[in-house]
Amino acid sequence: MQIRLSWQNLETGEWRTPVLTPPIALGRVFERMPSTVNGERVSRLVLNGERVSRFHGLITWENGTLMLTDTGSRNGILVNGIPQTRCVLQDGDLLQIAHYNITLSLVTNSFNTLPQNQSQISFSPPTKLPDTDLSSSTVSSANRENFPPQSFVNSLQISVQQLQTLGLPTDEIDYLTIGAGLGSFIWVDLLRISGIKSNQIIALGIDNKPYTHYQQLCLNSQIPPQERLRSNSDSCPDNIWGWPSYALREAYTEARQGQFLTALKLLWQVFAEPTFAETYTPRSGDVFNSIDREAHRIQWSQMYRYGRVKSIRKMTDGRYAIAYSRSTENRRDHGFILARYVQIATGYPAIQFLPDLQAYREQTKDFKTVVNAYENHDYIYEKLEQSGGTVIIRGRGIVASRILQRLYEARQKNSQIQILHLMRSPKAQGNQFEKAKRTVENHFEFQPFNWPKSCWGGDLRQQLEAANPQARLKLLEQWGGTTTAPRKDWQNIVNQGLRQGWYRITFGTVERVEPTPQGRTLTTIREHGLNANLQLEADFIIDATGLDAKVNTNPFLNDLVTHYNLPLNTLGRLSVANDFELVEMRNSNSSGEGFGGRMYAVGAITLGGPYAAVDSFLGLQYAALVSVENLASLSTPSLRKLTGWHSLWQWFKWVNNQPPN
């Protein structure tokens, strides 16, 4: 059985709630805690502060009893207020170690022990597209390339000499980011602005443009360059200051083309949103163009390196060794990069499928009639435009809205298109948090962004950081959930469709999905509130329910978590501190003294922690700001905190499109 340790660091106010498998070592220096006890791998929990001993205590299962042992610490351990050197632990016990008050709870069912969800499709390594033939389990188990070598895989800390004996190309760098997508780009951008030279950074990933993966997902889910995204005007991945915002830039471009009315409309929109005008959102094409400009300015191409990261190991000199592969079908090409400061930004590893639809696909091997909205399914619209037909949509978030809009566009070319929207249950009322209540229309729940705006930088951000673990989960549930943006065009389409009868909403729980002899799909549902089955026939089913970022769907993250026994948060993602550090991956040289390596994680792989909007442009910028600030406080090489005149000077450089240094 696993246990959850929850505490608030009284110095920083920060909450942590890792779920761990005993034996669990508690202490200040990772390397001073044992890696195994009685042959079992130890979860090593790093607690900061001089009053915490290097190896302070140990929690173990002994004949079915949970035991705590003080391993000779200087300042001792209190259990429920009483000093203990060895005692039995129970659910709800309070452990006091220096300034840490740690509550222990037994976990009967955690994400670490749950069987892997089968309803996922991983992104294929060579094509980077969702691969229907590839189940996540086959991805994780297969090491077709026989890389990294076993001696590397098995080590907890590896030395430079051991790496040299492997005879593979090895490079050294100060700062390294893994993923080379938007999260990486934003971190690198901030590092460059904060004084780091391009030859001190490597961005390791599969696509040379930071937005390739994101753009592909946008295109698949029917957001072409001229369509608008779901983010704020000042969420600018190319500009850490957020000014000039996208609305201002768009208004300027319109005005230069003589479109003064459009320009004024855009300005009015950002001034009056969301009460008197619809919330402004930028066009995806404008966002990509702005990133291209900034990538050129910060010399992204010089820092980018092609490679898929296989695994990471700590090094005895305090750095990290990153094993990566550049192999193609015909050529084996592997190497290592040694870095001291590492950021992990690997985004979504898989798309999530509803289990009944996944079952249909697995049984029938038909990947064309039942699709996920994040897969390429343009042929469906082409086919519908030619011959008409019926489509079932599943899910009622922002992607479902966009799919609906795309089907409406197809319907302008062929009026023989019918849309069935299958929802689990009616939605009469919107979620309420304090005085704020979301509006609902036709069972769609509205919120301009996927989180209330003040989750990014306002009151709600602070509230979540300060919340205890139970309250944090509740808050995330209340603020998030499935919502779509209130846009007049979408609302009009739904109303028009309902009125004219070509769009219908049905409520029910799916019992099964089967093929018909005519090559269509037959969905059997139990109707909501009725004890009767209903059958829905359709030519296509589009699942718009989402993407998945649980760490066990990404082989590299899975390796990291299992090898170092890293805690996961209650949503099964990486457990990070308020500054996005993976504290348990902190590294120091073998003497245990001085500054060693630091590792951070950002994006969807950290959802469920101290920050709600982790998977958004502004959220990635926030994560970059706090992690770089943390590095600046450690006086890492060439890094300057971005404040005052230095910030203003850098902003002028951005305006003039000059390299940051």
Ligand SMILES: Cc1cc2nc3c(=O)[nH]c(=O)nc-3n(C[C@H](O)[C@H](O)[C@H](O)COP(=O)(O)OP(=O)(O)OC[C@H]3O[C@@H](n4cnc5c(N)ncnc54)[C@H](O)[C@@H]3O)c2cc1C
């Ligand atoms: C359709 C869609 C629309 C969105 N719209 C908005 C919006 O309007 N506004 C907003 O704020 N947010 C939006 N988001 C959310 C978020 O901003 C994006 O998902 C963003 O791309 C997240 O950045 P990331 O770096 O975490 O992931 P990505 O940009 O996807 O980058 C991750 C990269 O890591 C690579 N990678 C994975 N594993 C490895 C490995 N082992 N080795 C090397 N590389 C690896 C992947 O190939 C990928 O290129 C949207 C998301 C989606 C899916």
